[in-house]
Amino acid sequence: MEYISGIIEKKHIDYTDFANNVDKVVSIHGIIHRVREMTGFNFVILRTKREEVQCIYSPDFSNFEWDENYFEQQAVVVTGKVVADETREGRYELQIHDVEVVSSPAEEMPITINKKQLNVEMDTNLTLRPISLRNPKERAIFKIQEGIARGFKEFLLKENFTEIRTPKIVFAGAEGGANVFKLDYFGKEVCLTQSPQFYKQTMVGVFERVFEVGPVFRAEHHNTSRHLNEYISMDFEMGFIDSFHDIMNMETAALKYIMNMLETEYAIEIEILKAKLPKIDTIPVIKFSDAKELIQTKYKKVITDFMDFEPEEEQLLCKYAEKEFGSEFIFVTHYPSAKRPFYAMDDANEPDTTLSFDLLFRGVEITTGGQRVHDYAAQVKKMEERGMNVEEFDSYLMAHKYGLPPHGGLGLGLERLVTKLLGFPNIRSGSLFPRDLTRVTP
Amino acid sequence: MEYISGIIEKKHIDYTDFANNVDKVVSIHGIIHRVREMTGFNFVILRTKREEVQCIYSPDFSNFEWDENYFEQQAVVVTGKVVADETREGRYELQIHDVEVVSSPAEEMPITINKKQLNVEMDTNLTLRPISLRNPKERAIFKIQEGIARGFKEFLLKENFTEIRTPKIVFAGAEGGANVFKLDYFGKEVCLTQSPQFYKQTMVGVFERVFEVGPVFRAEHHNTSRHLNEYISMDFEMGFIDSFHDIMNMETAALKYIMNMLETEYAIEIEILKAKLPKIDTIPVIKFSDAKELIQTKYKKVITDFMDFEPEEEQLLCKYAEKEFGSEFIFVTHYPSAKRPFYAMDDANEPDTTLSFDLLFRGVEITTGGQRVHDYAAQVKKMEERGMNVEEFDSYLMAHKYGLPPHGGLGLGLERLVTKLLGFPNIRSGSLFPRDLTRVTP
Structure with a gap:
């Protein structure tokens, strides 16, 4: 009988081990x-x-003879002596020995x-994605992407949030509207999730923080x-x-935690x-209406929307925000109720506005968030006022009906954050295999 | 102008802080x-x-008067004195003060x-999922689920793997066969991914370990x-x-790392x-053919498949495995080539079998893995022998064509592992909001 021990033998060293192996003969692969x-x-x-x-x-380093046929994209193990550059x-x-x-x-x-x-x-880059990603700069984007999501998770675990995994095949689009992918599910028409919104609110009743x-x-x-048809949402x-x-x-x-992690580990x-x-x-924080006024008065722009x-x-x-407060971020709050989803809580003092916010970074919105309606009667009333079919949302409203604490949260678009962070003009640069109107391969 | 500092004020303490607050008056919410x-x-x-x-x-603890209307599922802040139980x-x-x-x-x-x-x-549990999950035992399952996935990630990051995020809307099913969900994507018929197989192999050419x-x-x-229509796959x-x-x-x-994490942090x-x-x-490790023989000779079972x-x-x-080797796990290797996907590498010594394995745990398969074909010509040949339309897989085969090192990996079903670990007979117990033939809500 053979056994697997789980002992991982390191047959070749990594570049990070070079510093401890100066003047020694080692093997590395790549x-x-x-x-x-x-x-x-x-x-x-x-x-x-x-x-x-x-x-x-160099023939000076060893008896090894150079084979003229070494070429790009070969997988090799190189043995040699580590020296300072x-x-x-x-x-x-x-110094190559073999x-x-x-x-x-x-x-x-x-x-x-x-x-x-x-x-x-860009088009060639995306069509040839499996190999264009081998460019060191291209692949580095996705190490940074890893770091952002990792920082987000580590920080929230530290703050006693629980990580949840909610279904992507769902009965209704969280955001409503026409931009929902429909799917035949054993004869039933269902949707691909637009957001984990319903589930994360439900889970507040279970774990409080998710x-x-x-x-x-x-x-x-x-x-x-600025848009992808499939993207990664970081939600809490x-x-x-x-x-x-x-x-x-x-x-x-x-965000502070994430930036610190990128600086140190990436x-x-x-x-x-x-x-x-x-x-x-x-x-800095500015109200939506004040922001509109500012844009009109300070930047002489005619407001149409x-x-x-x-x-x-x-x-x-x-x-x-950058000029006045030295901040590359700005929160905008109190978006009009009419433009926010039915689960957004209205401001009791200004009922046409919501207790919601967007976070803008380097010219683009990267987060939408806010407080939600937690009271069952209030939520049903708001849905009815919008002419929604409340019964369709029975399983969502169960959490409200049987009690939810006051709560809120947000969604942060990973690809938007990574592309803005790295200064790319197109969000496709921040997606490994982007999905857009014309692209489902590779 | 208002500012957000990112300083998180803890208004109420957690139960874990009680030990440091004995005899003090504190507030806790729940x-x-x-x-x-x-x-x-x-x-x-x-x-x-x-x-x-x-x-x-108790009226002895403070002047606070009990309100007879406190009831289950209310969200409350309780203030009182911490004492040893x-x-x-x-x-x-x-001891309640307020x-x-x-x-x-x-x-x-x-x-x-x-x-x-x-x-x-089970049916009631799932229909009322938003509230059945509030049962402490039910929700604990998903803390363990968090821990398993967290341990998997932490371990692999430590081993210099890169975390990737690949598309779920794809051009072809990785496993082939009929059990693929089809989707209308702006007039094109596409699939929901059955596995990140193609993408993770592609990414071996980029990051080596993903x-x-x-x-x-x-x-x-x-x-x-034992089956869900949507589940979480942990792949490397x-x-x-x-x-x-x-x-x-x-x-x-x-797995050792994960079990250790569960023991200490969960x-x-x-x-x-x-x-x-x-x-x-x-x-312990056993070959597929030896396992079949063992089942026949030792357990007197007539083999039909x-x-x-x-x-x-x-x-x-x-x-x-448990009886002979004291192991709740057993690896089975060398599955027949005919039953493994086209990307599985055949064993040169026994070409009808593959260099692949399943891991069984407490009576059920939780992992399928193995070495893959990395050579372009060999992969094309194997696909042609299977009568596949090679051109359809052009974007997948790009990685092979332009060079891939020898590689392999596996997929581990999170819900299977968590239910087997906790001793539940039905995989639905290990899914927050399971999707099966009849269920897409909640």
């Missing part, structure tokens, strides 16, 4: 990212899990991925640089709040991407 | 789980985020949720106690493996559920 043949010596740049590692061949402070390189080829590609790459910048059109990071789906019928919902300020504070603290990728992380001290912001207006508000 | 009125004193059991907290009213070692209770009602339910609960066991049929925890969808046309995929033993070792190490729920965690030392196990056979194998 993908050949670039080969440069010079006079008398050659460079092999290995692409490893997170870093590029420079290996140098004399041209780059604090970096190490490998190269073992583990696997080879069938064809040469149709695009150049081993330059700093991937110089192809969060989820998961996919949501919006059948938006237009291609823009918390009970026993005094006001929606509790939610804005929780988000601000989460320095490699921050450097590759030359990203400028925002400094978050305090975030009194219910929502146009993209240009969000940019102006961010410009204002 | 949901009234049970009220017991006795002669001369009353009990209020509060349901808080993770624990039940006992509060006692004399009947339960190491526990604390609160009760503030924050919100009240509209109706009385249709089921009893405040007994230890929720004594309702994992994902996310929903997958299977249009199974039968209701069983790793490059530069020597054999599929590397994958089994990684899984075994991950002791509250382990206790509530009286769960018996498996001890994992080494896990030579390509796969029947549920009873999986139970027998687990019984065998």
Whole structure:
């Protein structure tokens, strides 16, 4: 009988181990990212899990004979002596003693991925995604994406939130409207979730504080640089709040935690991407109506939409926050009730507005949140006033009927945050395999 | 101008703070789980985020007057003096000085949720999910679920895996077959993902080691106690493996890490559920053909299916592993090639079998994994032999064409693991809001 022990043997070392192995002969594996043949010596740049590692061949280093057939995208194990890189402070390189080829590609790459910048059109980038992502700058985006979601989770667990996993096949769209994907489910017409809204409110009655990071789906019928048809929503919902300020504070603290994590644990990728992380001290807050007035008076813009912001207006508000308060973020509160969903709580003092907010960052909205209606009678009344079929929402309203504390929460779009953080103009840059009006492959 | 600082004020303490506040007057919030009125004193059991907290009213404790209308599912803030619970070692209770009602339910609960066991049929439990989950034992299942996924992620991050988020709307089912949900995507017929298989293999070419925890969808046309139509798959995929033993070792190490995390950080729920965690030392490994023989010779069972196990056979194998090797887990390897997907690598020594495995635990398969074909020509050949339309998979095969290291991985069903771990006979117990043939609400 054979047994599996769970002991993980590390057959090759990582680049991070180089510092402790100077002058020793070690093995490292990776993908050949670039080969440069010079006079008398050659460079092999290995692409490893997170870093590029420079290996140098010279007949002076060993008896190993250079095989002219080493080429890009081969998987190899390189053995050699670790030495300090004399041209780059604090970096190490490998003097090649041996190269073992583990696997080879069938064809040469149709695009150049081993330059700093991937110089192809967005469309080519996305069509060739499996290989364009091999460009160090492209893949670094998704290490940062990992870090953001990881920071979000770690922070909320620390704050005694429970992570939940709610269904994506649902009976009704949380946001309503036409942009819902419909699905045949054993003869029944159902939807793909637009938001975990109903479930996270329900779960406030169970765990008080919950969060989820998961996919949501919006059948938006237009291609823009700010929308995806499938994206990752980072959601939380918390009970026993005094006001929606509790939610804005929780988000601000989460963002600080995330930025700190990126700075410390994702320095490699921050450097590759030359990203400028925002400094978050305090975030200014402005009411929706005041913001509209400001845009009109200060920026001389004629307001045509009194219910929502146009993209240009969000940019102006961010410009204002940056200039006046040195903040790249700004909270806008008290959005008109007519533009917010039925579960948003109205402000008792200004019943046309809601106790809700958006968070804008570098010119675009990255979060929508607010306090929710928790009282059953009040929620039913609001739905009836909107002409909704209350019975359809029976299973959602069960939580209200049998008691919910005052609560609220938010949704934070992961791809929007990562692209704005890294300064990309198109949200597709922040999605591994984006889904848009025309694209479901790869 | 108003500002948000991100400073989180803790207005009420948690039960975990009680130990440091003995004899002090504190406030705690929660949901009234049970009220017991006795002669001369009353009990209020509060349901808080993770624990039940006992509060006692007596006119001796303060001038506070008991309001006879306190009832179950009200959200309250209770203020009082922390004292040691004399009947339960190491526990604390609160002598009530004040009760503030924050919100009240509209109706009385249709089921009893405040007994230890929720004594309702599965169907009632699921129909009333928003409130049945308020039962401490029911909700504890999902804290354990959180812990399993958290342990999986933490362990893999430590092993230098990158967390990825791949699309759920896809162009082709990874597992093939009829059980794919179809979807109209702007006039195109597409699928809901059955597995992140194609994407995680693709991402081996980018990050070498990747994992994902996310929903997958299977249009199974039968209701069983072991299947869900939407479930959470915990997947990883790793490059530069020597054999599929590397994958089994990684899984075994991950399971050890997870069990350790549950024992230390989820002791509250382990206790509530009286769960018996498996001890994992080494896990025995048996070949599929040997397992079939064993079942026939040792357990005198007539084999009718030579390509796969029947549920009873999986139970027998687990019984065998437990009895002979003291292990609640057993790996079965070398499944017949004909029953494994096209991307599974065949064993060069026994070409009818694959370098693949299942992991069985307490009578049921919880993981399928193995080494994959990484060579482009070999993969195309295998697909052609199966009569597949290779062109359809162009975007998947791009990774192979332009080079992939030897690699493999696995998928671990979260709901199966959690229900088996906690000893529930029906997988629905391990899903917050299960989706089956007849159920899409709540």
